[in-house]
Amino acid sequence: MAQYRWSYTSLQGKRYIVGLFHGPKTGHLMIYVNSKIVQIDFKVFEEKVYSFFLEEDLCEITIKKDNGSYGYDFQINKEVDTPLNRKRKAFNKVNRNRIITMFVGLGVFLAVIITFGISQKRKKEREKERYLQEMLAKKTVSATATIDSVKWSGDQASFYFKFYEGDIQRARIELIDKAAVDLYTQGLPVLKGDEFMMTYYTYNDSTSLKLNEPTNLQLANFMYRAFEQEQKSQSHLSEEELRCRVKCAFRVSGISGLADVYFQAETRESNPWHNRLTYNKLVRDIPFQEAFNEYCLPQ
CATH class of the missing domain: 2.40.128.180 (Lipocalin)
Structure with missing residues (x-):
């Protein structure tokens, strides 16, 4: 049993x-x-x-x-309808509402505290960033770097350049990876006398050469080198028309357009990024044709 x-x-x-x-x-x-x-x-x-x-x-x-x-x-x-269960349900409902109210209130309180904390943290970060920027601004100098020479070693280039800090001429060497050089110059040659903007940090005597910020003179240098290649390949065109075509390439595609013109004799195997195919595509596309019609043809 x-x-x-x-x-x-x-x-x-x-x-x-x-x-x-x-x-x-x-x-x-x-x-x-x-x-x-x-x-x-x-x-x-x-x-x-x-x-x-x-x-x-x-x-x-x-x-x-x-x-x-x-x-x-x-x-x-505790589910069937009895006097005690009715009391239980009423009691539980009141408690549930109290708990919900308490948690909602706690959630709102925590949200306010967290929001305030985040706001204060961001405010302090902005103030710190602003302070650092102000300090750096006082200790940095923008200048024009004039290239003396470029020497390659593997995938790094050593840029030798000079710049003026006030009346004082300084000389520096800066190592830049090939990937960065190719990105900023699109493979266009950087020669002695070329100019780029740079930043000189006086507080630690360091420099930052900015190949992505060529001066107006440097843009003219790049355009002239592209013009020389265009003149060799398109010798049947007048000098005025050749110069105008180079300017159109720059208007349409910037430094990349000048590189297409400069490397137009290259094959895709020798230069995958700028070659005869990319040049032909550039000059045949509508943006280039529109720019050529607007700036190069007699009106």
């Missing part, structure tokens, strides 16, 4: 012992609380639920059957 016992403590703090006897073969069943029998049943061979009250709580003992074996469970039914 199966015997089970459960302990239950009421809301008033009183302790009850709930027990069950069940004969799987006879089907006889008895449920007791402490020493009092509350239910007796016979021929219980299937799943069944027995309900009874302990004080105001509706208690349930469930008999389960699985593959000929029985299982037993004791629990309080």
Whole structure:
């Protein structure tokens, strides 16, 4: 015979012992609380639920059957409509609303604190950045660097250049990776006398050569070198027309356009970025044709 016992403590703090006897073969069943029998049943061979009250709580003992074996469970039914459960639901609803209100308030409070903290942090970062910029501005000088020579070693170029800080001429060497040189000059040769903007940091006596900022004189140098190549390849055109074509290439594509003109005799194998194909595409595209018609043809 199966015997089970459960302990239950009421809301008033009183302790009850709930027990069950069940004969799987006879089907006889008895449920007791402490020493009092509350239910007796016979021929219980299937799943069944027995309900009874302990004080105001509706208690349930469930008999389960699985593959000929029985299982037993004791629990309080807090869902069925009883006076105590109605009180529970009302109490839980009030508490739930209080908890929701508390969490919403806490969320708003935290959001305000976090927003304020982020705002203050960003403000301090901006002030720090502004201070650093002001300090750097006081300790940096923009100048024109004049190239003396360029020497290559592997994938790095050493740029030897001079510049003036006030009336003082200074000389520097700066190493620049080939990838950066190619990016900024598009492969156009940098020769002695070429000019680029630079920054001189007086606080640590360092420099930053800016190949991406050629001076107006340097742009003229690049354009003249492109003109010389255009003159060799397009010798049937007048000098005026050749110069105008070079200017159109610069108007349409900038330094990259000048590189297309300069390297127009190259094959794609020898120069994948600027070659005869890229040159032909440049001069045949609509933007170049429109610029040529506007600036080079008689009106």
